[in-house]
Amino acid sequence: MKLLPFEYATRNLGRSPVRLFLTVFGSALVVLLIMVAGSFMVGMQAALDVSGSQKNIMLLGAGSVESVERSEVGMDTPGIVAGSISGFRTRAGIEGVSPEIHIQMPLKVGDEDRLVLIRGVRSEAFLVHDQVSITSGHAPRSGRNEMVVGKLAARTLGFNDAKDAIDTTIMLDDDAYTISGILEADGGIVESEVWTSLTDLQITSQRDTLSCVIVALDSAKPSDLEMFAASRIDLELVAISEDEYFSALSKFYKPIEMMVVMTCIMIAIGGMLGGFNSTYAAFASRVREVGTLQTLGYQRGAIALSLVQESILSSSVGAIIACGIAIFTLDGFSIRFSMGTFTLSMTAGIIALGIGSGLLLGVIGAIAPALRCLRLPIPEALRASE
Amino acid sequence: MRTLRVIPTVLKQIKRSPIRSSLTLGGIAIAMFLFVMVESMRSGVQEATEMTAGETTLVVYRENRYCPFSSRLPQYYEDRIKQIDGVASVVPIQIHVSNCGASLDVVTFRGVPRDSIQHAIAKDGVIVEGSISDWKKRGDSAIVGSALAKRRGIKVGDLFSAAGIDVFVAGIQETSQAQDKNAAIVQLPFLQEAARKGGTGTIVTQFNVQVENHNNLELVASSIDETFAHDEHPTSTFPEKAFVGRAARDIVQLAEVAGMLAWGALAAVFALVANAVVLAMRDRVRDHAVLQTLGYTGWLIGWMVLLEGAIIALIGGLLGGLAAFLTVQFGQFNMTMEGVNIEMATGPSAAIMGVVLALGLGMFAALIPALRLARTDIATCFRAV
Numbered sequence: 001m002k003l004l005p006f007e008y009a010t011r012n013l014g015r016s017p018v019r020l021f022l023t024v025f026g027s028a029l030v031v032l033l034i035m036v037a038g039s040f041m042v043g044m045q046a047a048l049d050v051s052g053s054q055k056n057i058m059l060l061g062a063g064s065v066e067s068v069e070r071s072e073v074g075m076d077t078p079g080i081v082a083g084s085i086s087g088f089r090t091r092a093g094i095e096g097v098s099p100e101i102h103i104q105m106p107l108k109v110g111d112e113d114r115l116v117l118i119r120g121v122r123s124e125a126f127l128v129h130d131q132v133s134i135t136s137g138h139a140p141r142s143g144r145n146e147m148v149v150g151k152l153a154a155r156t157l158g159f160n161d162a163k164d165a166i167d168t169t170i171m172l173d174d175d176a177y178t179i180s181g182i183l184e185a186d187g188g189i190v191e192s193e194v195w196t197s198l199t200d201l202q203i204t205s206q207r208d209t210l211s212c213v214i215v216a217l218d219s220a221k222p223s224d225l226e227m228f229a230a231s232r233i234d235l236e237l238v239a240i241s242e243d244e245y246f247s248a249l250s251k252f253y254k255p256i257e258m259m260v261v262m263t264c265i266m267i268a269i270g271g272m273l274g275g276f277n278s279t280y281a282a283f284a285s286r287v288r289e290v291g292t293l294q295t296l297g298y299q300r301g302a303i304a305l306s307l308v309q310e311s312i313l314s315s316s317v318g319a320i321i322a323c324g325i326a327i328f329t330l331d332g333f334s335i336r337f338s339m340g341t342f343t344l345s346m347t348a349g350i351i352a353l354g355i356g357s358g359l360l361l362g363v364i365g366a367i368a369p370a371l372r373c374l375r376l377p378i379p380e381a382l383r384a385s386e
Numbered sequence: 387m388r389t390l391r392v393i394p395t396v397l398k399q400i401k402r403s404p405i406r407s408s409l410t411l412g413g414i415a416i417a418m419f420l421f422v423m424v425e426s427m428r429s430g431v432q433e434a435t436e437m438t439a440g441e442t443t444l445v446v447y448r449e450n451r452y453c454p455f456s457s458r459l460p461q462y463y464e465d466r467i468k469q470i471d472g473v474a475s476v477v478p479i480q481i482h483v484s485n486c487g488a489s490l491d492v493v494t495f496r497g498v499p500r501d502s503i504q505h506a507i508a509k510d511g512v513i514v515e516g517s518i519s520d521w522k523k524r525g526d527s528a529i530v531g532s533a534l535a536k537r538r539g540i541k542v543g544d545l546f547s548a549a550g551i552d553v554f555v556a557g558i559q560e561t562s563q564a565q566d567k568n569a570a571i572v573q574l575p576f577l578q579e580a581a582r583k584g585g586t587g588t589i590v591t592q593f594n595v596q597v598e599n600h601n602n603l604e605l606v607a608s609s610i611d612e613t614f615a616h617d618e619h620p621t622s623t624f625p626e627k628a629f630v631g632r633a634a635r636d637i638v639q640l641a642e643v644a645g646m647l648a649w650g651a652l653a654a655v656f657a658l659v660a661n662a663v664v665l666a667m668r669d670r671v672r673d674h675a676v677l678q679t680l681g682y683t684g685w686l687i688g689w690m691v692l693l694e695g696a697i698i699a700l701i702g703g704l705l706g707g708l709a710a711f712l713t714v715q716f717g718q719f720n721m722t723m724e725g726v727n728i729e730m731a732t733g734p735s736a737a738i739m740g741v742v743l744a745l746g747l748g749m750f751a752a753l754i755p756a757l758r759l760a761r762t763d764i765a766t767c768f769r770a771v
Contacts, residue, residue, distance in 0.1 A: 022661075063550030063581075067485040070455045104453050104486060115452055115635075173450050205456070206618070255490035256721075263420065263647070270416035274658055277409040281665035368405065 001299050004306040012310050020314060022278055027318030027361050028325075030275035035326045035346065035354040037264030042350065043342040044260055046187065052242025055089075056128060057225045059213040062236040066248065068102045069117075072209040075099075077235055081213055085228055087220030091127055096216030098128040101201050103211070107194070108171035109157050116153055117193045118172070120201030128216040132190055137166045137181025142197040146180040147172075150191035152343070154182065155334045172196075175204045189246075192342075214242065272361065279311055279365025283373070290373040291381025304370045311366030312359060319358025323351055389689055396693045403666070407698065410662040414655050414702025414744065415709070421651040422710035422740040424644040427719075429731035431641040434564055435631035442474075442600045444607050445629040446593040449620040452633060454481035454591045454725040459619050461588040466613060467595060472606040474598045477502045478590040480574055481725040482581045484549035488636045491537060492722035493548035494569040495528075497577030497590075503529075505596070506571050508561035516542040516557030525576045527556035531567035533718055533729070546570070551580050564729040565630070568720045591725075595623075633724040655699060655744050660751035663695045667755050678764040688760030692752050699748020703741040711737035 013020050052058075059081065064071035078099040082088070089096035101120035106113035119125075123139065126132060140146040147170075154162035157170070162182045169176050177196065185191050202208070215225065225239040286307075293303050323346075331346040373381070400407050446467065448457035467476045480497035498506040500522055507513075513529065520542075521527045530540050535558050540546050544555045553572055561567050578589065597606045607623040614621045624632060631638055667674075674687055711734060719730040 026661075066549065067455070069453060069486060070484075103456055105456070106450055106452065113450075249485075252485050252489050253487065256488060259490070266416050266420055267647075270413050270420070270654060273409050273413040273416065274654065274661070277406060277413065277658065278661060280406055280409065281661070372405075 001302050002297070003302045004293070004298055006309065009306050009310040009313060013314055023311075023314040024318045024321070026275050026278040027315040027358055028321040029318075030271040030361060031319045031322035031354045031358045032325055033271040034268045034357045035322060035350055036330065036344070037267050038353050039326075039330070039344040039346060039350045041261055041264050042347070043344055044257055046342065052246045053131075053216075054241055054243045055217045056242040057215050057217060057222055058240050058242055058245055059215070059225065059229065059237050060211075060240065060245075062238050065238055065240055065245070066252065068211050068245070069104065071211050073099075073212055073237065074235060075208065075210060077210065077237070078213050080232070080235065081215060081225075081228065084232075085215075085220055085224050087218055087224070089127065089216040089218040094124060094127055096124060096128045096218070098122065098125040098214045098216075099198060099210045099212075100125065100214060101198060101205070101207060101211045103201070103205055103207070105172060105205065107157060114156050114158075116156055118147075118201060119193050119195045120198040120205075121195050122198050125195070125214075128214050129185070129190065130216075131188065132183055132185045134181045135184050136163050137179075140180055140195060140197045140200070142199050144180075144197070145175055145177045145200050147177045147194050147196040148181040148183045149179055149194050150183050150185070152192040152334065153194050155343075156192065173204050175200075268357075272357070275315075275361045276365050276368070279315070279361065280369045283307055283311065283366055283369035287373045287376060287381050288383075290370075291376070291378050294374075294378050295382070300374045304367070304374060307370045307373075308363055308366045312362035315358045315362030315365065316355070319355050319361075322358070323354050326354065327351070388686060392686065392690050393693065396690050396697060399666070399670070399690075400694060400697060406662065406665070410658050410698055411702045411705065413658045414699060415706035417651040417654040417658070418703045418706025418740050418744050419710045419713075420706075421648050421655075421743075422707050422736050423714065423730075424641075424648040424651070425736035425739065426710070426714045426730045426732070427644055428641050428648070429733075429736060430564070430729050431634075431638055433731060434726075434728045435627050435634070435638060438627070440600050441603065441625055441627065442597050443626040444595040444597060444603065444610070444623050445626055446595060446610055446621050446623045447591075447629065449611075449622045452724055453486035454483060455486060457591050458589045459591070459593065459621065461590050463614065463619075463621075464593060467593055467610055470606060470609050470613060472597050472599065472602045472609070474596040475502075475505060476596075477505045477594045478574065479506075479592050479594055480577045480581065480589075481591040482549060482551060482577055483722065483725045486724050488634070488640075488721060488723040490719060490721055493534065493538075494722060494725050494727060495549065495551055495553075495577055495581075496569050496571050497574040497581075498571060499574045503571070505594070507559060508563040508566035510563065511559045511561040511566060513557045514560045516555070518557065521556040521571075521573075524554055524556060525573055526552065526554050526580075528553040528570040528572045529557040529559050530555055530570045532558055532560045533567040533720060534570060537718065537720075551577070564720070564727045568722070568727040568729065594626075630726045630728070633726045634721075634728055635723075637721050637723055637728050652743060652747060655702070656747045656751050658702075659695050659699050659748045660755075662698060663691060663752045663755050666694070667691065667759060674759060674762075675764060684760040684762060688756040691756035691759055692749055695748045695752025695756075696745055697748075699744045699751075700741070703744025703748075707737040707740040707744070710740070 059073060060068060061071040061073050078097050082095055082097045098121060103118055104115055105118050106115050134148055140148055149157065149165055151162045154165045157165060159165040165179045168179045170179065183195060222241055229237040229239040290303055327346050330344050333344045448459055451457040461478050464476050464478050467473060477498055482495040483492055503518055521529050540555055542555050542558060546553050546555050553570065559566060597603055603625055610623045611621050677687055714730050714732055721728050
């Protein structure tokens with residue numbers, strides 16, 4: 001089969017600058033919409049898809065397995081647990097039993113309150129949550145009203161570069177706290193939290209109970225903790241693995257996530273329909289041209305291929321423009337929500353999605369009108385108006 | 387009359403390009419579906435958070451607390467609030483939810499003292515099944531809002547369990563208030579004991595205060611906060627709707643972001659109709675020349691173009707608007723955060739507004755091509771062929 005030269009497709013693009021502009025603009029808009037929708041979905045799912053460690057067991061107040069913030073555990077529980085069960089992870093004589101308070105409280109930034117999840121911890125927390133590390137500054141010291149902020153929490157507090165937050169003083173309730181460091185946790189939900197000393201948080205929040213006790217297992221088994229919770233009915237505890245807790249939490253947020261996913265999908269479909277409409281119109285009117293090419297001896301397949309080449313060229317230019325806009329203006333844009341802060345990340349996957357949809361738009365957008373043009377007998381096609 | 391007689395011709399022209407018309411209609415329908423859904427959500431948020439004249443309810447909450455789990459006020463504050471000038475009545479309320487975060491279909495329990503049940507029932511609330519006296523008879527009984535009962539398939543006499551609380555359904559309340567139709571009212575002592583380890587004794591989440599004169603709402607609110615400013619548990623007092631707006635800030639923020647989406651949807655309708663009409667005009671230059679030869683005036687052809695834009699937008703708008711209206715009607719979507727409920731407005735106003743806007747935008751998008759065509763003389767049309 002004799003193919004049309006590639007130059008034919010490229011030169012054709014310049015024949016009608018208005019049409020070229022409309023097609024490129026249309027496909028750029030569609031690809032941008034799809035990329036934004038995709039990164040929003042991925043960002044939200046990543047924020048919710050926090051899998052805790054199966055080796056970490058949470059001891060929560062009975063009846064509070066749905067929310068650690070609702071849970072209340074006695075202050076003496078960590079000591080009783082450590083004394084009753086052996087086989088927890090131990091480093092330098094410190095046992096992996098972390099008493100914690102989880103509470104949403106507003107941090108005052110300027111005149112505005114920014115609601116952040118604050119976790120009151122002791123040093124054992126860094127042994128239990130071993131994916132958490134302090135990348136700048138130092139851990140909060142008890143009695144000094146210090147806090148470390150997650151990378152995403154720093155954004156919530158108005159610091160684009162988390163390091164700028166260090167040494168800043170922030171009001172929590174009526175107490176002044178100093179940011180002493182930045183914590184990271186491989187992109188997990190902890191990065192949208194603020195950690196402070198357990199005792200300091202107890203004083204500020206006027207709490208005399210813990211939210212939970214989290215233990216890191218070594219040779220001990222989850223069933224040991226379940227047995228302990230079942231036998232010590234006076235403590236009113238329930239044992240659940242961190243993994244199970246977070247998957248239940250994900251289920252709670254599922255309806256909102258589904259709503260966002262459906263909206264994103266609809267935006268993408270709407271965009272695609274609009275894009276097809278533009279490309280279809282751009283090619284469907286070229287019946288006579290197609291007839292002429294057939295008269296010159298080019299087979300239908302070759303003509304269709306040339307039209308697809310032309311369409312892919314224009315739509316991929318649009319896709320590249322959209323990728324540029326997305327990377328330079330939208331990458332890293334953070335969105336705050338009650339389950340934490342998440343960012344629009346233009347990852348390799350999202351860029352591939354953008355380029356892929358641009359190419360798909362080009363292929364499908366050209367095939368349908370090309371078929372319509374090629375279906376007509378040559379004399380009829382030659383009689384058709386441009 | 388001629389302006390109406392051309393309608394069948396316009397319809398035929400739309401049907402002549404079925405693929406292109408379907409793509410345009412599909413795009414418009416999706417855009418209008420999104421617009422109507424977003425508008426229903428925005429109306430719901432507006433209705434729940436914007437103060438209205440004559441509002442007389444204040445909510446007293448723990449200062450700097452947002453979540454019902456962390457707002458803890460001593461129940462004895464009730465007597466001190468009652469003594470403040472301008473206060474008509476005070477109801478201590480314990481709120482219990484499964485989670486403070488924003489989600490759909492969250493069950494909210496409200497614990498109120500047995501003798502204050504009349505104040506806890508919505509102003510327009512009617513007990514359609516069961517009765518208040520049944521509610522008073524059992525300590526673990528609940529009056530369930532109609533929307534919650536419908537969503538969960540709850541009937542009077544059922545045992546109902548959510549957020550770690552087991553209750554007996556003693557009544558169903560029918561009301562138009564989102565806060566009430568999605569909540570279950572239970573007895574305060576029961577909730578205080580059932581919700582927390584060892585019970586919470588005399589701790590409540592908030593006080594709902596009725597003021598005698600709505601003009602004194604702000605004055606009474608500041609008097610309450612001043613009374614407890616130096617207490618162990620200082621308070622923040624807000625008019626009820628302002629409180630809902632504060633608590634459901636994520637949902638309000640979501641509605642604001644969604645508002646941009648609604649504008650985007652309208653822009654998409656405009657772009658799709660404009661694109662469809664402009665491209666159709668380019669294809670039909672010869673048809674217009676023939677029509678002019680047959681005696682159609684330029685203005686009549688322009689009118690036909692305007693009608694084409696309007697019809698495409700109207701059909702697309704009707705499809706999307708109707709689908710969104712039915713989705714909201716059957717879905718009865720209710721978002722909850724920090725124990726307050728916001729419902730998507732189920733009235734037809736958003737759908738009607740969407741269809742009217744689609745029609746207007748369709749005509750507006752077709753206006754310029756129509757005017758250009760109306761001013762083109764027959765010779766120019768033929769030259770373009």
